[in-house]
Amino acid sequence: MSAAFGAMAALYERRITGRGQHVGTSLLGTALTMTNPMLIEEAAGARSRKPLGNRSPIAGPSDLFAAKNGWVMVQVIGDGMFRRWTKLVGRPELVDDPRFASDASRGEHGELLSAIMAKWCAVRSSEDCLAEFETAKIPSCRALTPAQALGADENVNGGFFADERVAVGRGSVPIASRVVRTAFSTAAGHRPAPKLGAHSAELLSALGYGEEETARLTFAEPERATI
DSSP: OOOHHHOOOOOHHHHHHOOOOOOOOOOHHHHHTTTHHHOOOOOHHHHHOOOOOTTOOSSSSSSEETTTTTTEEEEESHHHHHHHHHHHTTTTGGGGGGGGGSSHHHHHHHHHHHHHHHHHTTTTHHHHHHHHHHHHTEEEEEEOOOHHHHHHHHHHHTTTTSOOOOETTTTEEBBOOSOOOSSSSOOOOOOOOTTTTTHHHHHHHHHTTOOOHHHHHSSSSOOOOOO
């Protein structure tokens, strides 16, 4: 993502100045950028955050919960949504609890809220959980296994996979389509990663090798590098 932003910025500047430039980025730099708010908190002496798993540090309950037949993700943010959630789980008195007075304080005490939510979900199917969350206007979704994700109607019919499948061995596999969609440009076709030597003949021909020499070179068993 950082590399894409950097490349686009460099292309835009080249368009203005006519000068190209190298673009550099790193995974470490990206990670530090994404976690900068927590680093600022630490440097300012506000708090030292600890790993929370799937739980949100800034709101609650916001976590992954086990239902009777699967897992669901729930995200409760804002006082209004929290009030609706307390009614849903039969704990309206939590609205007046000072530990849960704001998103920040609910994040601080998220473990308590997650325990209540976990108990509520454990006796219901994931379908029932999602239906009740929708009625209460609380954002939620199923946590899918890879097999479930491939078969889910919203994924299959949502245009998230390319129309054509890529042949692999004796079968074929789906390829994810572009994440960003634009109004007028069309998506390019998807091609599988080339096999070893897939373009040898094409490259040798471009370098001026004749058909006989190209055939001899491409027929030879390619050397396999060891690392």
